[in-house]
Amino acid sequence: MHTIPLTTARPGDIRGGIALIGQPNCGKSTLFNALTGLRQHVANYPGVTVEKKQGPMHLGDRRLNLVDLPGTYSLTAFSPEERVVRSFLLDSPPTLGIHVLDAAQLQRGLSLTFQLLEMGLPVICALNMSDVVRRQGHTLDPRRLAELLGVPVVETVGRRGQGLDQLKRAAISLLDGEHRIAARLPRYGALEPHVRAMLTALPGSLKNRWMALRLLENDPEGKSLLLRHGLAPTEVETLLEDARTRRSQFQQSSGQDLADYVITMRDRHAHDITTQCLNTDSGGQRISWTERADRLLLNRWLAPVFLLATIYVIYHTAIVQGYELTQYTWPLLAGIRNLAADWLPAAGFLHDPLSRSLGLWLMxxxxxxxxxxxIFLILFALIAILEDSGYMARIAFILDRVLHRFGLHGQSTLPLILGGVFAGGCAVPGVMATRAIPDPRARLATILTVPYMNCLAKIPLYTLLIGIFFVDHKGLIMFFIATITIMVALLVAWLLTRTLLKPMETVPFVMEMPRYHLPTAGGVMRRALDRTWLYIKKVGTIVLAVAVVIFVLLNLPGLSAEEQENFEQRAQIALNQFHDQIRDNPHAHLFQTPEQLMQALSLSNAYRARRMNLSTPEAVQSLDRRFEQADPVYFSFVRPGGGDRDVRAINRALRTLDQERRLLRLEIQETRIHNSLLGRTGQALEPLTRAAGFDWKINVALLSSFAARESAVATLGVLFQQEEGSNQPLEERMGTAMGTTDGALVALALLVFFAIYPPCLATAIMVRVQTDSTGWMLFSIVFPAALGLLIASGIHSLGQALALDAIHMMVGFWTLILILLLVVGLWPRRMVKPGLATASPGDRADGSP
Amino acid sequence: MSCAEPDQTLDQVQPGQSCRILRLTAAGSIRQRLLDMGLLPGRRIQLVRLAPLGDPLEVRLDAGDSFVAIRRQEAFHITVTLEACTPSR
Structure with a gap:
């Protein structure tokens, strides 16, 4: 019997907190949500990408901090989750631990309970999912379990909120000192004297059986743990040396590996306890619901069908339907922009006040x-459903073979789909979803390749280029883009994991196949909202900052004095023309001063901006009424097709003036961009991008598209602006400007470059968040840029040299990539015979449990 | 696979067959991970199915409710003896 006194064990701990501990898929998060309610705080543990969730929990009149620790099977130091849990429990020990046990996997879970108790942590066991056990024809006796463990055991069903009150009452009675933990720990037979000896030598804060055992087991982090807890380096050395001697002593005399022995003893103890409190009601084993479902869902031939159907549903619900939804939300955002446009200082005839242009740019x-x-809300909700239901693990199971070949992981599937394998996704949720990948190397490789997918924002440029150059081959080009990106991504993943990422830590693929669960609506909604909010918070703030920088880069230093004068003159000519046109008009007095004129022009622009969002005649009528009320005099001239002859004449003259003004402003913008720092950078890069056929305008568009992909098309719109008077769409303008002989080849190079192009700013920030490394973020930007430029240059130069047209080049390039992919994917691989020289003989041959 | 050669690695076991783990031939993190997931020497496991492409494998522990997926690469580190070959206890 090992008594754990609650109050005296941790004199240093004043704030007190409760830790929620448990294995993955034990229902810990549901219980956490039920215990904390709505107020939660999600952050990352320093240095790792493991999520840290905490929230307040009310126990009577106490308000304690409940920390949801990441799910772990054990407390060795082999995975980031384990390391986080260990150091949390040792460095800032909570007053109390709630260990969530999956009743259906009791034996495996108990071995973690033992470790927590050996650490000296007062533990309450929440025996979760006993309903599952009952359905399998067993009953678990919680009172017997409590007796055998020596800790309070409470039956809970997290999803239905059952047992929460009893759990809280048990916690209160422990905190009040009414109840004491008297844990019954496993005994380690021949190892026991060594454990006791180590225990005496340990410092106060680490004086527990768990630490003694870990040192004997040669814990890779033992040294740093001891140093962190204030032991002098010489003392640490002595301790470690002592542990080493004892380890070899034990292994020699028993012929067993010490670590294996410890696990076996814990498992045996867990087995004893489980058999004593588990009663089987109905004789034979029933086939579980999950196994029945898996016979269908994981059937060799049907599995791919179900997987494709799932992917299709995700794609259709989130991307297609979500996109439909933005049709309703966009007018809302546009409305806010219009309000801002009204509120900001008024526009000038040629130049706007800085506060106006910067304000609108940020908006x-x-x-x-x-x-x-x-789109994100739906996507995140769907991911939560996949995760909670248990199908996510099945996806990994089905596709691991393919992805593993290229250095990725079965669980890379979802991030790649979210990124937009086919067309239309978003790299931000893609990168966020890599969290689930347990293997650090495959995870990083996935993070670095998700941005190659075809996100929604790449589509406008694809559409634009296809519309200009490949009208006759639309389907072929779309197929090319959709397939080439995933093939390049797989090859890049393969290349990276075999070179740069080679030294990284990998984790063996031993994955639990969790039971299927019906996800709860509350849990799914909460996760969707949490993650969307994380996106808005992280990305929103930084995008604002970078938007300012790009604004400055696009606008400074501005126009030269001569250019300025030139534009002023042309503006004056347009104004004079206007005044000439309306000289004899009875309403001419209303348009005499520049202020009057600007009032009319601003009104016209504001009206047009709002009119664009409306589709029904009723809405247009109500808009008209509002404008009429606000400015009855000028609106009569602005409103299209109304009033008498004189009013219409003014309306015509105003429109001509407005058109001329817009043209001038576009030209000013182009000149300004040409003069700007970004424009000069684009020009300076021309020698580098010449091989790919990109001129400075394309360069600037690509550079500015870093802030947001969509702006590539917008910037190109400014740069390939209309000839005077003509009203060509952008497609035709670019077509004429880029020439038709070489244009298609350049367009192909641009397509490929844009497909491989670095992640947008939002994604780059997510890469920073998920890798916790600025270095990898920079790499995720620089490497694709270099690779994309290399490939684009290759396509353009080779095409020119061989006088091949774009379609031939495309087919050639596609075939080359496919061959590379097949070579890498199908190259026979030998399984490496493991060195049998593992330090330990280590296994019981008798095989008795 | 007959009882003539009772010891084999888990990746050689056929779907549907049950076996008992004899020893793990991996060290370090692979070994630890296998042990943590309950793949201990002495445990009875059943190979439930293969993934559609033949890798990974899914095994069931102790004829219970625990199912674990494992790559051939890691299954290779688990030496087992087929259930039919184990002398009844």
């Missing part, structure tokens, strides 16, 4: 990102 940047919120 547009933020709106671009907020526009995706509906």
């Amino acid at each position: 547009d940047s933020v709106n671009t990102l907020l526009n995706y919120v509906p």
